[in-house]
Amino acid sequence: MQTTTAPAATEAAEGPAKYGVFRLAYDVANEDPALTRNWKKTVHIAVTGASGQISNHLLFMLASGEVFGRDQPVALQLLGSQRSREALEGVAMELEDSLYPLLREVSIGIDPREIFKGADYALMVGAQPRGPGMERADLLDLNGRIFKDQGQALNDVASPDVKVLVVGNPCNTNALIAMENAPRIPRKNFHALTRLDENRAKCQLALKSGKFYTNVNRVAIWGNHSTTQVPDFVNARIGGRPAIDVIGDMKWFRNEFTPTVAQRGGALIKKWGRSSAASTAVSVADAIRALVTPTAPGDCFSSGVITDGNPYGIPDGLIFSMPCRSTGDGNYEICDDFIIDDWLRSKINASVDELVKEKECVGHLIGTPNPVCRITKDDEDTWLPGEN
Amino acid sequence: MQTTTAPAATEAAEGPAKYGVFRLAYDVANEDPALTRNWKKTVHIAVTGASGQISNHLLFMLASGEVFGRDQPVALQLLGSQRSREALEGVAMELEDSLYPLLREVSIGIDPREIFKGADYALMVGAQPRGPGMERADLLDLNGRIFKDQGQALNDVASPDVKVLVVGNPCNTNALIAMENAPRIPRKNFHALTRLDENRAKCQLALKSGKFYTNVNRVAIWGNHSTTQVPDFVNARIGGRPAIDVIGDMKWFRNEFTPTVAQRGGALIKKWGRSSAASTAVSVADAIRALVTPTAPGDCFSSGVITDGNPYGIPDGLIFSMPCRSTGDGNYEICDDFIIDDWLRSKINASVDELVKEKECVGHLIGTPNPVCRITKDDEDTWLPGEN
Numbered sequence: 222m223q224t225t226t227a228p229a230a231t232e233a234a235e236g237p238a239k240y241g242v243f244r245l246a247y248d249v250a251n252e253d254p255a256l257t258r259n260w261k262k263t264v265h266i267a268v269t270g271a272s273g274q275i276s277n278h279l280l281f282m283l284a285s286g287e288v289f290g291r292d293q294p295v296a297l298q299l300l301g302s303q304r305s306r307e308a309l310e311g312v313a314m315e316l317e318d319s320l321y322p323l324l325r326e327v328s329i330g331i332d333p334r335e336i337f338k339g340a341d342y343a344l345m346v347g348a349q350p351r352g353p354g355m356e357r358a359d360l361l362d363l364n365g366r367i368f369k370d371q372g373q374a375l376n377d378v379a380s381p382d383v384k385v386l387v388v389g390n391p392c393n394t395n396a397l398i399a400m401e402n403a404p405r406i407p408r409k410n411f412h413a414l415t416r417l418d419e420n421r422a423k424c425q426l427a428l429k430s431g432k433f434y435t436n437v438n439r440v441a442i443w444g445n446h447s448t449t450q451v452p453d454f455v456n457a458r459i460g461g462r463p464a465i466d467v468i469g470d471m472k473w474f475r476n477e478f479t480p481t482v483a484q485r486g487g488a489l490i491k492k493w494g495r496s497s498a499a500s501t502a503v504s505v506a507d508a509i510r511a512l513v514t515p516t517a518p519g520d521c522f523s524s525g526v527i528t529d530g531n532p533y534g535i536p537d538g539l540i541f542s543m544p545c546r547s548t549g550d551g552n553y554e555i556c557d558d559f560i561i562d563d564w565l566r567s568k569i570n571a572s573v574d575e576l577v578k579e580k581e582c583v584g585h586l587i588g589t590p591n592p593v594c595r596i597t598k599d600d601e602d603t604w605l606p607g608e609n
Numbered sequence: 610m611q612t613t614t615a616p617a618a619t620e621a622a623e624g625p626a627k628y629g630v631f632r633l634a635y636d637v638a639n640e641d642p643a644l645t646r647n648w649k650k651t652v653h654i655a656v657t658g659a660s661g662q663i664s665n666h667l668l669f670m671l672a673s674g675e676v677f678g679r680d681q682p683v684a685l686q687l688l689g690s691q692r693s694r695e696a697l698e699g700v701a702m703e704l705e706d707s708l709y710p711l712l713r714e715v716s717i718g719i720d721p722r723e724i725f726k727g728a729d730y731a732l733m734v735g736a737q738p739r740g741p742g743m744e745r746a747d748l749l750d751l752n753g754r755i756f757k758d759q760g761q762a763l764n765d766v767a768s769p770d771v772k773v774l775v776v777g778n779p780c781n782t783n784a785l786i787a788m789e790n791a792p793r794i795p796r797k798n799f800h801a802l803t804r805l806d807e808n809r810a811k812c813q814l815a816l817k818s819g820k821f822y823t824n825v826n827r828v829a830i831w832g833n834h835s836t837t838q839v840p841d842f843v844n845a846r847i848g849g850r851p852a853i854d855v856i857g858d859m860k861w862f863r864n865e866f867t868p869t870v871a872q873r874g875g876a877l878i879k880k881w882g883r884s885s886a887a888s889t890a891v892s893v894a895d896a897i898r899a900l901v902t903p904t905a906p907g908d909c910f911s912s913g914v915i916t917d918g919n920p921y922g923i924p925d926g927l928i929f930s931m932p933c934r935s936t937g938d939g940n941y942e943i944c945d946d947f948i949i950d951d952w953l954r955s956k957i958n959a960s961v962d963e964l965v966k967e968k969e970c971v972g973h974l975i976g977t978p979n980p981v982c983r984i985t986k987d988d989e990d991t992w993l994p995g996e997n
Contacts, residue, residue: 242812431633
């Protein structure tokens with residue numbers, strides 16, 4: 222009886238040890254060559270917080286082929302914590318039982334230096350949840366340490382062109398910390414998730430305009446994934462026309478639109494009793510798909526990316542959500558044709574101020590000389606309701 | 610300002626009231642005719658237990674297009690309970706925020722006569738969970754009452770050709786009760802989910818043979834979705850050869866294979882701390898996809914279906930898992946070329962006996978004259994571990 226087979230010759234043998242049925246090699250020779258001729262090299266995707274609620278949706282979306290495409294084999298490298306070690310195995314067992322034909326490898330572990338090996342994508346879902354009464358500065362430090370360590374691990378073992386998407390909050394500053402601790406990886410490869418905010422903003426514009434959401438595009442989220450975020454109605458379009466003209470209610474835009482988007486997670490948790498794991502996972506899938514499929518002409522997607530050299534006068538050295546477009550090769554450029562009116566500018570500046578302050582508070586984690594933290598418990602709490 | 614638009618002319622206006630953004634009509638005229646020319650009429654899918662864990666995965670799979678196809682608009686009609694009314698709204702909000710282009714309608718409610726209106730598919734995920742110390746006969750009755758009511762509702766308001774898939778346990782007998790209470794709907798349209806068992810069986814055959822699971826096919830599950838289920842290794846193939854020859858270990862097949870498959874849910878709950886909602890949802894998606902895509906030549910899929918006129922001498926009038934094939938039009942036929950050896954026959958007979966007993970115990974719900982229940986608390990418990 223045969224219990225293992227050699228890896229298929231076309232795949233590199235590097236990466237962490239495989240789990241269960243995924244120790245077996247997929248044999249491309251059994252498939253119809255007409256089907257497999259155009260198949261790409263397996264994409265290796267590391268996911269942190271892999272036994273949590275968001276990942277429990279996300280991993281199955283990744284495995285199904287709906288994110289990277291039906292001709293793209295995938296390997297999942299799952300990072301958990303010592304505490305969640307058994308749950309991680311449970312997730313791997315469910316992935317085994319799902320028999321996804323494109324899912325070629327699953328690895329599980331608790332050491333980022335093992336699990337990030339050879340990763341082409343790193344989806345950083347895990348973060349320390351905010352405990353009761355925990356102050357923002359403490360939380361920044363607590364998560365910052367995790368992301369410093371994980372950034373260094375990415376630097377050491379991931380693919381040198383790994384794309385990193387941070388979901389765990391505070392995601393902009395966590396992404397900044399990982400980036401600053403991974404000098405070998407291009408700075409523009411780091412993203413913080415604001416696609417959920419974009420999706421929620423599009424839904425609210427659809428609801429208000431009476432046009433189905435497929436008509437809504439060019440909706441940028443600017444800034445931090447916090448209550449200072451700026452959902453951009455100035456450049457948004459509905460059915461090809463400016464959203465401002467279609468809706469024609471500036472009071473709603475200025476007073477209701479932004480808080481409705483920012484408080485959506487809170488509204489949902491009140492109904493649902495728990496945070497919106499499924500739609501967060503959908504937005505992660507959307508955010509990755511945006512990088513690996515060409516952006517429609519004239520459209521954009523939102524992502525928190527490095528501001529270095531941006532065309533909007535936002536200070537360099539921040540991870541800041543801006544409108545982006547992609548040719549579908551995993552990279553992006555910042556859209557340069559968005560109009561910034563005075564209202565947008567003032568809101569963007571407020572989000573810049575917040576991110577600068579956050580950056581100061583994690584100075585000790587990113588090599589800032591003589592760092593000083595100006596965030597105190599008397600500052601307004603800009604943590605998004607309904608998020609950990 | 611426009612707050613609603615008329616439904617698109619091509620869609621019937623029947624069905625339950627729509628939720629939130631789904632009150633708005635999708636306007637096919639905005640789309641590229643090259644894309645929409647071949648689009649089909651919206652499929653209406655009712656889902657019960659819609660705020661539960663399995664549905665929380667399943668609904669997003671249905672909405673994404675991975676089940677019914679990328680050219681198939683879908684409407685989701687979600688049934689919850691009074692107790693879960695708010696959670697149901699939370700699910701609908703997450704579906705709104707996910708902006709699935711193929712998801713055209715979402716309705717939520719607690720009245721099956723409202724929610725089942727016009728349904729083309731009814732996925733009966735909800736069931737009363739088994740309480741501590743609850744006896745099987747009591748559970749059969751408790752769930753039977755729900756499925757009697759829901760069967761009558763389907764009969765009254767669903768599409769006359771609705772396909773019904775029962776996931777809530779005991780699913781075979783629940784499906785039987787729904788079927789017997791829906792005389793207007795063809796008996797062969799009722800299914801009980803055994804696809805999860807099939808998937809788990811394929812995974813175990815892959816693990817044991819050292820061949821990746823894509824090489825394993827023709828794996829039938831016979832009988833009841835309980836510990837009397839019969840995962841069929843006699844007809845199973847691995848890489849085109851009989852699984853028995855490839856693995857060559859009859860002791861493993863007879864003593865370990867079946868319990869490993871049947872106890873997989875229990876093994877998983879020990880690791881994971883909760884039941885296997887994600888892989889169950891995947892298997893529901895697989896089960897529906899099996900009906901709407903043509904079965905590969907020589908292959909089969911497992912489903913609990915009505916035994917009337919089956920080619921294997923199984924008594925008529927039971928919902929019994931058997932190997933099926935489909936031309937992809939939503940219907941199926943029972944494969945007639947499976948070999949039943951003495952071992953399989955004895956196991957199948959045991960599962961028949963169990964289902965006959967279950968049927969007797971719900972006689973009062975399906976119009977049996979003078980029903981007598983022979984299941985007592987001294988009977989062996991055949992409830993699958995790890996399932997509610």
